[in-house]
Amino acid sequence: MEFRDFLFELGTEELPPKALKSLSNAFMQSFETGLADIFAKDAKQILTETEIHAFATPRRLAIRATALPTHTPSKTTVLTGPPVQICFDADKKPTKALEGFAKKCGASIDELEEQNGKMAFSQQEPAQPINEKLAALIQQCLDSLPIPKRMRWGTSKVEFVRPAHWCVMLFGDEVLDAEILGHQAARKTFGHRFHYNKSIELIAPSEYESALAESGYVIADFDKRRRNIEEQIHLAAESLGAKAVIDPALLDEVTGLVEWPVALSGRFEERFLEVPAEALVSSMKEHQKYFHVVNEEGAIQPYFITISNIESKDPQQVISGNERVIRPRLADAAFFFETDKKHSLESRIDRLKPIVFQAKLGTVYDKSVRVSKLASVIAGKINGNTAWAERAAMLAKTDLVSEMVLEFTDLQGLMGYHYATNDGEPEEVAAAIYQQYLPKFAGDTLPDSKTGQAIAIADRLDTLVGLFGINQPPTGSKDPFALRRATLGTLRILVEKELDLDLLELLEQAANNYADLPARDGLEKTVLEFMLERFRAWYSDEGVPAEIFLAVKAKNPTSPLDFDNRVKAVNHFRTLPQAEALAAANKRVSNILAKQGDPGSVAVDTTLMQEDAERALHTELSSLDSLLGELMAEANYKAVLENLAQLQASVDHFFDKVMVMADDEKVRDNRIRLLSQLRSRFLLVADIALLG
Template sequence: MNKDNLLIELGTEELPPKALRALRDSFKSGIQAGLESAELSFGSIDAYATPRRLAVLVNQVETEQQDKVVEKRGPAVNVAFDDAGNPTKAAEGWARSNGITVDQAERLKTDKGEWLLHKATVKGQSLKQLAQGFIESAIKTLPIPKPMRWGDSTAQFIRPVHTLTVMLGDELIDAEVLETKSARFIQGHRFHSKQGFELDHVDNYLSNLRAAKVIANFEERIDIIQSEVTRLANELGGRVIQDDDLVEEVAALVEWPVALTASFDKGFLDVPKEPLIVTMKDDQRYFPVEDGNGQLLPQFIFITNIESRDPQQIIHGNEKVIRPRLADAQFFFESDKKQSLESRVAKLDSVLFQKQLGSIGDKARRIAELAGKIASLLKADAQAAERAGLLCKADLVSDMVSEFPETQGVMGKHYALNDGETARVAEAIEQHYWPRFSGDHLPESKEACAVALADKLDTLVGIFGIGQVPKGDRDPFALRRAALGLLRTLVERDLPLDLNELLSASAEGFGDKLSNQTVKADVFDFLLGRFRPWYQEQGISVDVIQAVLARSPSKPVDFDRRVKAVEAFKSLDSAESLAAANKRVGNILAKSKESIDGKVQPNLLNEAPEKALYQLLDETEQTVKPLIQDGNYTDALTQLSNLKEPVDEFFEHVMVNAEQDDIRLNRLNLLYRLRQLFLEIADISLLQ
């Protein structure tokens, strides 16, 4: 079977940078699915993407499908022929549809009977015949939320398509996709190679593009940008503020990355660095540089798509562009400092949080009250927490945050320090939004934790309290993120707070605004439900999580200790046997109609195995209960694992459902006591 290299390239106008990787990967998957569906084998498949192209290069693909023999079963023999042995109409119709006569049919014999059979050879199609079909299918699966039309074309794509190249080795494949016919012409760099080039062979695609100042490999452009930016930052005596998303976006904006350094007036450094960084990165896609102490330097690095003979002109142009943006930030900062954060709290009353729950000002007052209570529980500075809670949303009505929303919280900190608030209050204002995303850092001080917890609790209880629970992908108030942030703060900061107490305190702050009577139970269940995906990301199996969830521990720190203990227990040799025994005990007790209270009468223990189990269980309880009280579940379960042998012996030699009522009840109480001891930690019967 002949094999060759296949190239498929769509040449377009500039594609959306943030979608480029997804488009590339989807295009590759679609082409691969088409080849696999056509049963055309290939060696490997590489995908390329630049701002002006999506391409797939398939190495050593079969150029033609293999012929296939297709078996087509006909009617049963007893139906295909009448009593005289003549073909029936059913048989003749089937034969005719297959282009044969009845006497040319073969027979298929099975245990269930005999049928007419026709083996048809289906000739394989060539890759040239199939290409257009699977290219069209691949395009249809691309993640394009809003396709567009261009010119007088009826075709729709994410951006106008200018070229299509479908080649097998040195041969052009005749195809037409999105009203564009396949041709050898490949777009070069928009400025350095306006004329493009004619591709003579697939194997020359990447080298010809490079000669036309296009680096087709997305990852290579990322590597170049990271390397060049790091090199230039070192030359400036600083380091780049790491941002992988920015690097990727810039790599999706250029085909020939060239890194340059520019500077700005040192006077702008009087402004907090955060809004300066935001305007450089988000507005201009620049790379800010800081020194070893984390102080911003008055230089930045940027990537241009042109290898200029006079780079100073490009540098000057970018310096000219950034100056008014930095000047805006400077103006907002100086203007905002003229009003205190406290004076802005009243303005929050005109900013709606949620129409049934009131304004942001109402929310801030609830946060303040709840943060004070939480801080008291943590033996922290309740007054500082309450003050930070009251002020934590005030920067939302500042000019700076209105212009640069990403700086909320951090600008609150700077304005608080400017107003003479304590560092503890200022830091809590900034950190009450933490963690902002998965893996983000957590609030540091107990006061900051108190405000962060109060904010998240207020949102969860408030929104659940008016019946607006998340459904499917819809979560407009980011309740899932708030829940996970709350749990992470409690667990990773080792804060021994009870969720039920926190939810009750939060609900009280709403007065009569909440219509959902089961709000506390609903939020509690929602929070426990977030443990499952969190622990699964850490590699903990679902059955371990379910074993702890079955006991519904209300302190997340305690929940975490139980999960880790059960995970360790599961690896013990005795775990499987004890899990099975717990399941068996649970089933026995569930079926029993006796009044079971766990009180065992030693004088009714007749069999040696039940006496041995009772004695070891009694000793184990004395050791384990103090460990459980201290939250040392790992050692407790290790001690409980010693019960494996007497439990196994009991079930092998003792009849639980004895005929004598008192003996049967005594044995059930013994098993109940055993089961309850395990249940004080988790329901290990759920372990697989």
């Protein structure tokens, strides 16, 4: 089999930098999938030596496949026809059935053969060149890219994320005959827009990366360019006697902005260091795409590092230009900060009244009042300061109307903390204004103060109840108020901070804080069900089997912390050697009680016991009651199940020796009561029957 390297490159106007990496990844994944489809069942065997690599710069998307087979493999297709016995008559002449099958196959009767009692026709399909398939695959990959909104250019009806300018498609040293996005495939790529705005002729795909780097001032590989930038940033920071802080998202974005990165360091006036560091960082990062540096103690320094897309003959001119650009941005931040400090957060509360939170749920001021009430209740339940919680909740959203946050929206909460500190508010109140938004994402830190925890929970519960209360829960594709994220954040705080709060009770309190909600009936139970269901994905990520989640959920615990403790206990129980047998026994008991009816708490009559096995089980159960009561009072579910696991031998012996459905009705009912007691002990923690 012959192999060749394949290269495709699409040259474009500057692609969206934040989306460049995801576009490249999606392009490669789509190409890999399509290539596997071309070779079908033989793909794993044939493509073992094929390596696929994606390239992406601001002006190009490319893909290279090495050692790609030039043809699909030949294969034999067997068409099966009628049974042999009906294909020939008594004189061994072909019947109409055989003649019809031969005609269908486009073959003569002599070309047919017998296989497993039936007539069959074997047809050899020759190997097919993949040239045309590759062109079609590339078009398919481009069409399937995750582009929210495509654009047209000129008079063409072709659509893509940005206008296309050239197309390279080589298979070995051959240019494939194809047209992609209005451009005929060729072997000419183009270098850097400023350093080498000329064509570069490629003889073979293997030359692609080196030709662009050596002649064209282009580092085509996204990951290589990213590592190059990162190394340059660290070296530049070291030369300043500082340490660079590199945000991965910003690094990806900058990598998507340049083809020939050159790191340059600049300086800003030290007076700007009086502004909160976060505001300086936001200004540099969001508007200028600069990286900031810190000293050994983590304090921001008056320097920045920028990544230029040109190798300037006079880099100082470029640095000076960047310093001139950043100065007014930082001056604005300093002005906003000083202006905002002249007005207390408390004086801004009334300014929240005209700001709509949600058309049917009132203003941000209304929300603040509701959250204040609920946060106070929560703080009281977790031994926090109720007055601080109430105060912090009323001030929590006031920084939204500050000049700084109006300009730098990502600083909400953080500026509230600084302004509250400036106003002389208690440190915990000030910190809670920032902590209300924690956690912001998966794995983020949690509020570390009681006041911060109370507000973070109250704010999320108020939103959840409100949106569900006006019949606007999240759907499969839409969650505009991020209710799923709010739920997971709430659950994390309650579980990881070990706050044993009754969520149903808090949801009822939150719902009662609203004057009128159309879907008020059963609202708290609906929201609770939605919230606890989020645990399913949580535990799945931790490797906890779904049946454990369902076993605990069957008990309907309303405290997330209690729910989590039960899950951990059942997950531990599952590892015990007795678990499988006891789960099966519980399932058997559950089925018996479902058919015969659960007698409830009716006492077992020991005088009706006839078998040693039932007496032994009853004795063991009775001896555990006191201990189980103590352990349940401590919520020590793990110990409860460990003790119940010791019943396995007695339970197995009971089912081996005792016929539950005895002829004597009283004996039968008594045995069912004994099984009901057994079942009720296991149900103390979870429905163990669901593990069977």
